[in-house]
Amino acid sequence: MNLAETADAITDYLLDDRFKQAVLINGDWGTGKTYFANEILTTKIQNKGYDIIRYSLYGANSCEQIKNDINSEILIHIVGKKSRIPDKALHFAPYIFEIVAKKLEIDFDNVEKWTENIDFDTSKFVIIFDDLERATTEINDILGLINSFVENEKMKVVILANENEIGSSRISSDLPGKFYIAKDKNIILPDEKSGYTQHSHQEVKTGLKYDQLIERTKSIFSKDIVYNSIKEKLIGLSISLTVDFYEVYGNIINDYARNSSTKQMLTKFKGVALDLFQLENCRNLRTLIFAVITFDKICTALNDLSEPGCTIEYNIEEYNKAFDNLLKEILKYVIFESIKYKAGSNLSKNEKSESSLHLSSRIHAGMSEFKFVYLLIHFHEFNAVEVRNFVSDKIKSMLEDQNEEQEKNNLSFYRLCSWEWINLSDKKVIENTNQLFAELKSERYDTRFFKHIIVFLLQLDLNFQEKLEEVEHKKDEYIALMKTYVINHEINYELLDQLELFDVDNEFGKKYNKLVEPLISAFNDKKFASQQKNFENLFAGDDWENRFHKFCEENLDSFLKNKSFLSSIPFSAMNERLKYASNIQLKQFTSDICHIYNFSNLHEFYHTDAPILEEIICKFKDMAQNCDCTTKLTLNLCIDRLSRKLDLLK
Numbered sequence: 119m120n121l122a123e124t125a126d127a128i129t130d131y132l133l134d135d136r137f138k139q140a141v142l143i144n145g146d147w148g149t150g151k152t153y154f155a156n157e158i159l160t161t162k163i164q165n166k167g168y169d170i171i172r173y174s175l176y177g178a179n180s181c182e183q184i185k186n187d188i189n190s191e192i193l194i195h196i197v198g199k200k201s202r203i204p205d206k207a208l209h210f211a212p213y214i215f216e217i218v219a220k221k222l223e224i225d226f227d228n229v230e231k232w233t234e235n236i237d238f239d240t241s242k243f244v245i246i247f248d249d250l251e252r253a254t255t256e257i258n259d260i261l262g263l264i265n266s267f268v269e270n271e272k273m274k275v276v277i278l279a280n281e282n283e284i285g286s287s288r289i290s291s292d293l294p295g296k297f298y299i300a301k302d303k304n305i306i307l308p309d310e311k312s313g314y315t316q317h318s319h320q321e322v323k324t325g326l327k328y329d330q331l332i333e334r335t336k337s338i339f340s341k342d343i344v345y346n347s348i349k350e351k352l353i354g355l356s357i358s359l360t361v362d363f364y365e366v367y368g369n370i371i372n373d374y375a376r377n378s379s380t381k382q383m384l385t386k387f388k389g390v391a392l393d394l395f396q397l398e399n400c401r402n403l404r405t406l407i408f409a410v411i412t413f414d415k416i417c418t419a420l421n422d423l424s425e426p427g428c429t430i431e432y433n434i435e436e437y438n439k440a441f442d443n444l445l446k447e448i449l450k451y452v453i454f455e456s457i458k459y460k461a462g463s464n465l466s467k468n469e470k471s472e473s474s475l476h477l478s479s480r481i482h483a484g485m486s487e488f489k490f491v492y493l494l495i496h497f498h499e500f501n502a503v504e505v506r507n508f509v510s511d512k513i514k515s516m517l518e519d520q521n522e523e524q525e526k527n528n529l530s531f532y533r534l535c536s537w538e539w540i541n542l543s544d545k546k547v548i549e550n551t552n553q554l555f556a557e558l559k560s561e562r563y564d565t566r567f568f569k570h571i572i573v574f575l576l577q578l579d580l581n582f583q584e585k586l587e588e589v590e591h592k593k594d595e596y597i598a599l600m601k602t603y604v605i606n607h608e609i610n611y612e613l614l615d616q617l618e619l620f621d622v623d624n625e626f627g628k629k630y631n632k633l634v635e636p637l638i639s640a641f642n643d644k645k646f647a648s649q650q651k652n653f654e655n656l657f658a659g660d661d662w663e664n665r666f667h668k669f670c671e672e673n674l675d676s677f678l679k680n681k682s683f684l685s686s687i688p689f690s691a692m693n694e695r696l697k698y699a700s701n702i703q704l705k706q707f708t709s710d711i712c713h714i715y716n717f718s719n720l721h722e723f724y725h726t727d728a729p730i731l732e733e734i735i736c737k738f739k740d741m742a743q744n745c746d747c748t749t750k751l752t753l754n755l756c757i758d759r760l761s762r763k764l765d766l767l768k
Contacts, residue, residue, distance in 0.1 A: 139354025140275035148402030150361025250279035419502035653691035
């Protein structure tokens with residue numbers, strides 16, 4: 119049944135005078151029981167001419183308090199703003215006259231003067247008791263009181279409860295006594311029966327951990343035995359309720375979203391929002407409401423960003439599309455973090471760093487993270503100006519990326535390479551190949567594209583020979599442009615691997631290697647020049663040994679990958695520094711080298727380093743010929759350590 123049908127069924131039951139029992143609406147916390155009662159069921163009942171009294175049992179600590187509160191509300195409903203209280207009311211609740219009189223602003227001196235008769239029929243009342251499981255009063259006393267309203271006063275009663283939690287609110291009372299009982303090894307819980315003798319029993323016998331003791335205490339005392347025995351007498355109709363988010367989504371938006379753009383966006387992205395709730399297995403209506411209010415706050419801060427006046431430099435249609443897409447991503451992250459927050463994810467202040475945006479491994483693939491959302495939900499911090507600036511900049515960036523992507527798709531490369539050219543006519547192949555040269559000349563391609571372009575040119579050589587004369591430029595001209603680019607631009611030298619020579623002995627491989635060799639040579643020349651400058655800086659200054667130590671630590675993996683350490687460092691760069699090095703610097707320098715060479719099969723990785731290491735050892739031997747005793751001792755120790763490494767290298 120949908121919610122309207124459920125409300126009809128409950129109303130029909132309540133208003134049928136043949137039924138003398140109460141109605142129970144059961145459901146987990148946050149699943150919409152209160153929402154259903156207030157927004158749907160109440161309207162149905164009132165339309166039948168009945169008065170509604172809502173009463174939360176949360177924290178109610180005595181039946182007397184509950185009874186007085188209910189009778190006060192009944193009396194107020196009957197009397198209204200009238201100046202007289204009916205005679206029939208005198209016997210109903212004389213002890214609350216003064217309270218009611220003050221609420222209704224009734225001035226009276228003598229109760230006996232109130233003689234006006236008003237219909238005083240409590241059977242026209244429906245009392246909705248909420249939060250039964252949260253009451254601190256004994257459950258049997260509350261149910262007994264409710265039963266008196268039903269039987270004696272002939273009133274209709276609806277009870278909202280989470281039956282799974284009945285009894286839990288009173289677990290904290292007399293904890294020492296409950297702990298003592300929970301430790302009893304003779305008490306075997308239902309979920310312990312299967313493996314109790316082998317596992318659980320042993321745990322109880324030898325002692326429980328604190329969390330185990332807590333769980334056993336909850337299992338034993340969370341059920342209210344009395345409740346189950348009274349329920350059969352009191353409850354005539356029991357309904358388990360879980361509000362369907364899709365059914366109430368529109369009402370939630372209308373009730374809790376104040377900004378018109380919020381309502382528009384939430385309506386537009388209804389499927390996205392509710393699919394995420396389903397994916398996270400969250401059926402808590404309060405979480406949905408929290409997410410709506412949070413998103414509404416954000417949308418309010420962004421109110422005028424979607425106005426045409428702020429989109430002068432962009433196509434309005436494209437701008438609005440980017441704005442909507444960004445808001446959709448923000449909404450998804452709002453929902454995700456709202457679910458975490460309402461589930462009890464309490465974070466400390468020291469978790470507000472940038473890294474805190476990656477707290478959850480459950481973050482969905484493709485979901486964007488937004489720091490301002492995270493701070494708003496978890497720490498209630500919100501700077502509307504900063505959020506506006508961020509969103510504005512983000513939209514501009516999205517549009518620029520979009521334009522760049524569109525421009526990229528217009529490049530001939532994507533119509534030619536990876537065998538795409540065979541999908542074109544001969545005429546189009548020629549046109550795009552000529553365009554490719556023009557684009558290469560205008561530096562539309564960086565080194566990442568060079569290998570693929572070379573392969574394409576060779577494909578034409580082998581498969582397009584009949585029409586090659588119509589192509590305006592030769593392969594060597596393309597290579598010349600690529601070489602010029604390498605020389606004139608800062609290069610990521612890790613990209614050199616993308617231009618590796620083919621280790622094949624066939625016609626295609628030989629032609630490819632011949633074309634790519636000049637580029638690799640240009641790469642290496644530029645890399646060598648850069649390294650020379652870097653190594654000069656490496657050994658510059660009096661604290662060169664610290665920079666060398668850091669250099670060794672940071673590049674250990676790179677040395678292994680390239681199978682080169684000392685051979686990559688020109689001896690001339692370190693020669694002068696070693697000549698005037700202190701004993702401490704000599705020892706540090708030697709230790710760093712030995713640390714790099716700290717394994718037995720050195721020859722497999724660093725055999726090319728042997729000549730440089732020999733030069734260093736010879737340098738140390740020359741220095742030891744004419745120096746202080748302590749320096750000579752230091753040098754001899756260094757020579758000994760390095761010589762052993764040299765043997766392994768050879």
